[in-house]
Amino acid sequence: MTAFYIVLALFAFAGLLLAFSYNRLVRLRNKVAEAWRDVDVQLQRRHDLIPRLVELVKAYAAHESELFAKLARLRGEAEDASGPDTKSAPESELAAALGRTIVVAESYPSLRAAENFLALQREIAETENEVAAARIIYNGNVRIFNTRIQTLPVSFYADLLGFEPAAFFQVGAEGAV
Amino acid sequence: MLGEAGAVHYAPTMSEPDYNEVEVEERRRLLRSFGYWDLVALGAVVGAGLGYLYGIAQEPRQRAWTVFGGMAVGAVCALVAGWARVQGRARERFFTRWAAERQWLYEARGEPFEDTLFLQSGDKRKASDFFSGFWPGSGAVLYQHKRIVGRGDDEQETDYVVLHFSLRRPLIDLLQISPCSHAAELGERLFGHSEIDERIELESTELDQHFRISGLRGREDEVRRLLTPSAIVKMLDFQRACSNGSARFEILGSNVAFLVKGTLSPKQPQLIEGLLELWRPIASWLMEEANEQARLPEAVREEGPS
Numbered sequence: 001m002t003a004f005y006i007v008l009a010l011f012a013f014a015g016l017l018l019a020f021s022y023n024r025l026v027r028l029r030n031k032v033a034e035a036w037r038d039v040d041v042q043l044q045r046r047h048d049l050i051p052r053l054v055e056l057v058k059a060y061a062a063h064e065s066e067l068f069a070k071l072a073r074l075r076g077e078a079e080d081a082s083g084p085d086t087k088s089a090p091e092s093e094l095a096a097a098l099g100r101t102i103v104v105a106e107s108y109p110s111l112r113a114a115e116n117f118l119a120l121q122r123e124i125a126e127t128e129n130e131v132a133a134a135r136i137i138y139n140g141n142v143r144i145f146n147t148r149i150q151t152l153p154v155s156f157y158a159d160l161l162g163f164e165p166a167a168f169f170q171v172g173a174e175g176a177v
Numbered sequence: 178m179l180g181e182a183g184a185v186h187y188a189p190t191m192s193e194p195d196y197n198e199v200e201v202e203e204r205r206r207l208l209r210s211f212g213y214w215d216l217v218a219l220g221a222v223v224g225a226g227l228g229y230l231y232g233i234a235q236e237p238r239q240r241a242w243t244v245f246g247g248m249a250v251g252a253v254c255a256l257v258a259g260w261a262r263v264q265g266r267a268r269e270r271f272f273t274r275w276a277a278e279r280q281w282l283y284e285a286r287g288e289p290f291e292d293t294l295f296l297q298s299g300d301k302r303k304a305s306d307f308f309s310g311f312w313p314g315s316g317a318v319l320y321q322h323k324r325i326v327g328r329g330d331d332e333q334e335t336d337y338v339v340l341h342f343s344l345r346r347p348l349i350d351l352l353q354i355s356p357c358s359h360a361a362e363l364g365e366r367l368f369g370h371s372e373i374d375e376r377i378e379l380e381s382t383e384l385d386q387h388f389r390i391s392g393l394r395g396r397e398d399e400v401r402r403l404l405t406p407s408a409i410v411k412m413l414d415f416q417r418a419c420s421n422g423s424a425r426f427e428i429l430g431s432n433v434a435f436l437v438k439g440t441l442s443p444k445q446p447q448l449i450e451g452l453l454e455l456w457r458p459i460a461s462w463l464m465e466e467a468n469e470q471a472r473l474p475e476a477v478r479e480e481g482p483s
Contacts, residue, residue: 028382132407133405133408133409136413144382145382
């Protein structure tokens, strides 16, 4: 009888540990999702600035139509992509194209001195900073979550409970602006 | 409070003062002064008198011993008091010169700031070693804040180095960022929540692991609006750079206080510069935010950024 109670207590203890562990994993996974939403918001801010920039630069450099078309295409591709793994490539290219557009704009002194361009340039720079910061936070959360589910003892049951490693968000050309 | 009567002004000389030199100079000055030896002699006489009174009911031989003993104790007390005076004066002179080299102002004594919740906390508060200056546009004060909890034998003192400054306009009603403590968390769960503040979990797991962020009850949005991703990254950078895990931040309206457990020592003045360097990105960001707010028209400010 005593052995039965000991086994029961052990099972209860193991169940309790599992419940705590599960709750913690759910919390970490939600944090990853929350941080991703933040990245998404900042990326959307970046996308919203592109038409304004194109409109402004077009007035001075209409012949750069190829660059504007590329920007529009990349913006469409980036908006169509939904997760961190699929968004990485188009966002990298978009950031690089955005940087190139700014460089083109800066080669026109009258545009460079225009107040609305300066304001827009400041806004783009701020957005890029926020994108970079949101990405750091997201990747930090992913690192902690992935480490948790890939290390013992959680790695034994994380898969069974439906926890899979999250993808990092890597953007190579960020900070080009 | 600072920069008024009582502050000693030194012109910068571009030469870094050395605390040991200042201390040796002060000691020499003390040993040369007649007043000091008079004090030692007086201490010996008073001690001898007290020794005589103490031994009055005893045998003459024992009485002689108490007189000699009292004389020695009196002289030693006067020597120690003189030594302590040397330390105090050397500290004050060194810090004044050291601050002047950096275009700062030093005051050895002053009233502690009590305009944020943590600075108000504790049964008693004391302050010393005020350094003021640092940022153009908004003067800041760095000082030593002693928080005393309990009374009598149960008294517990904690020393903090505080950087205090005021923003151009109130930024947020209340924001407290304190070191994460499991004991405090457990206490809160067991004994209920505080009436004033509420823990706010931001999107960064790492930030939550190191800091407890709290704001006014029901005003979570205000905190979230202020702590943007770039602000969170600044906090994380600070946490990585700061080896002392006791750093806390507090904003109450336009008053900002950064605190870290520790004491200011003239033997390690570089600690002051190190702390300022650590706090600078966050302080600059807060000042910029407040300036930005000040530039916004009243209607937009009330609405808040979308």
